[in-house]
Amino acid sequence: MTSRSADEVMRLFVSIPGLANQAPESLGERMFEMAVEACAWGIVIQSNERLIYANRAALDCLLLSAAEVPGARLASVFDPDSYATLLPNLSKVSPDDDQLFMGDLKLVRRNGARLDAEVYHAGLGNGASMINFRDVTMVKRLELELRQAQKLESVGRLAAGIAHEINTPIQFIGDSATYLGSAIRELLNVLQSSRAELRRAAEAAGDSEALARLAEEDEVADLEFNEAQAPIAAARIVEGVTRVARIVAAMKAFSHPGFEAASPVDVNKVLADTLIIAGHELKNHVTVSTDFGVLPPFDGFAGDLGQAFLNLIVNGAHAIVDRRGAGGPGTIAISTRGDDDAITIQIADNGCGMPPEVEARLFEPFFTTKEVGRGTGQGLSVVRATIVQKHHGDVTVKSAVGIGTTFTLRLPLRRAA
Ligand SMILES: Nc1ncnc2c1ncn2[C@@H]1O[C@H](COP(=O)(O)OP(=O)(O)OP(=O)(O)O)[C@@H](O)[C@H]1O
Numbered sequence: 001m002t003s004r005s006a007d008e009v010m011r012l013f014v015s016i017p018g019l020a021n022q023a024p025e026s027l028g029e030r031m032f033e034m035a036v037e038a039c040a041w042g043i044v045i046q047s048n049e050r051l052i053y054a055n056r057a058a059l060d061c062l063l064l065s066a067a068e069v070p071g072a073r074l075a076s077v078f079d080p081d082s083y084a085t086l087l088p089n090l091s092k093v094s095p096d097d098d099q100l101f102m103g104d105l106k107l108v109r110r111n112g113a114r115l116d117a118e119v120y121h122a123g124l125g126n127g128a129s130m131i132n133f134r135d136v137t138m139v140k141r142l143e144l145e146l147r148q149a150q151k152l153e154s155v156g157r158l159a160a161g162i163a164h165e166i167n168t169p170i171q172f173i174g175d176s177a178t179y180l181g182s183a184i185r186e187l188l189n190v191l192q193s194s195r196a197e198l199r200r201a202a203e204a205a206g207d208s209e210a211l212a213r214l215a216e217e218d219e220v221a222d223l224e225f226n227e228a229q230a231p232i233a234a235a236r237i238v239e240g241v242t243r244v245a246r247i248v249a250a251m252k253a254f255s256h257p258g259f260e261a262a263s264p265v266d267v268n269k270v271l272a273d274t275l276i277i278a279g280h281e282l283k284n285h286v287t288v289s290t291d292f293g294v295l296p297p298f299d300g301f302a303g304d305l306g307q308a309f310l311n312l313i314v315n316g317a318h319a320i321v322d323r324r325g326a327g328g329p330g331t332i333a334i335s336t337r338g339d340d341d342a343i344t345i346q347i348a349d350n351g352c353g354m355p356p357e358v359e360a361r362l363f364e365p366f367f368t369t370k371e372v373g374r375g376t377g378q379g380l381s382v383v384r385a386t387i388v389q390k391h392h393g394d395v396t397v398k399s400a401v402g403i404g405t406t407f408t409l410r411l412p413l414r415r416a417a
């Protein structure tokens with residue numbers, strides 16, 4: 001590394017026009033100090049794991065006052081794991097170790113909040129070192145949101161592709177099953193009447209051998225049982241295939257790419273499709289009641305709305321599961337209403353509800369009270385982005401612990417300019 005002596009730095013500053021005739025001894029120092037103070041990166045200087053100095057950016061970022069810095073423990077501004085990562089570098093500080101650490105660490109503000117920071121740690125000599133950092137919390141969040149959006153988009157595309165592939169075979173399975181059902185019924189009718197005819201003829205002719213043969217054939221073919229069961233089996237196939245076809249159609253509608261221009265949306269149908277998709281989450285412990293009103297024509301983004309409705313319905317289902325010890329079944333009541341100005345959608349659950357401190361942070365990206373794997377805290381920020389940003393509407397919530405939660409979404413018919 002090429003380092004400059006203090007004299008050299010001072011000479012550089014003094015070469016600034018208009019400054020040359022001021023007292024050179026203090027000028028270099030003052031200019032240097034101003035440069036460090038004005039630096040947009042946080043700069044902290046430490047010795048023996050105690051803070052000596054923090055520039056303006058560092059104070060602002062860590063919510064510290066200048067008076068609190070001298071002597072404060074360096075560990076107090078780091079998350080314990082991050083401090084453990086940094087610690088081995090602190091002990092080997094020497095003037096030659098100009099770059100001791102470079103990477104992402106977690107810092108701790110005075111109020112306890114964590115922030116992600118890009119950190120450089122460099123030795124200054126005499127057992128002191130300098131930590132430069134930049135708050136990258138927002139950058140990390142945006143990266144994560146982008147990754148999540150890309151994941152949703154590719155999952156959506158995959159779902160649309162699969163739905164498309166399943167659609168054709170399921171249609172001909174359904175058509176064939178319907179045909180076979182009616183063909184079996186007709187064939188059975190013919191079979192029954194011909195065998196009755198044969199029996200009558202054998203009886204008239206007193207042909208006991210033929211009668212015994214007919215009875216044996218009936219027995220071997222299990223005719224009575226098959227006559228009763230075959231039409232039922234055919235009906236069951238048709239019913240199952242119809243159900244699969246509905247799910248496939250809902251998946252297709254649902255995974256419709258969300259970045260196209262607004263187009264006419266049947267909000268009631270989107271909700272009904274979403275309920276089919278959510279079926280798995282709702283099974284067993286949730287009863288859903290719907291009260292769909294007649295809605296005015298509405299232009300919007302069906303795929304995004306479906307995603308938002310799904311997030312709310314899944315949250316409701318989770319809240320119902322979390323309502324331990326309460327009697328009665330869990331219910332999610334969904335209603336829609338329309339007037340000249342807007343469409344209003346209400347999704348109400350009688351789940352665990354939430355305390356005011358959760359309600360206050362509800363729409364924050366990544367805010368979750370759920371364990372890893374069950375929630376990422378993205379659901380409601382997606383809901384808000386869809387309803388407020390994309391559809392210029394609003395979302396309100398009413399919740400009471402132990403009673404339940406109601407989300408009300410308002411989608412204006414005419415978008416604000
Ligand atoms: N209907 C509800 N009843 C009770 N609490 C709720 C309800 N909806 C949301 N919450 C609370 O709000 C938090 C944030 O919800 P959000 O949907 O944004 O994230 P999540 O459900 O935790 O995770 P994700 O939706 O990303 O899987 C939840 O963790 C939960 O504590």
Ligand SMILES: [Mg+2]
Pocket residue numbers: 311314315375378379380
């Ligand atoms: Mg959720």
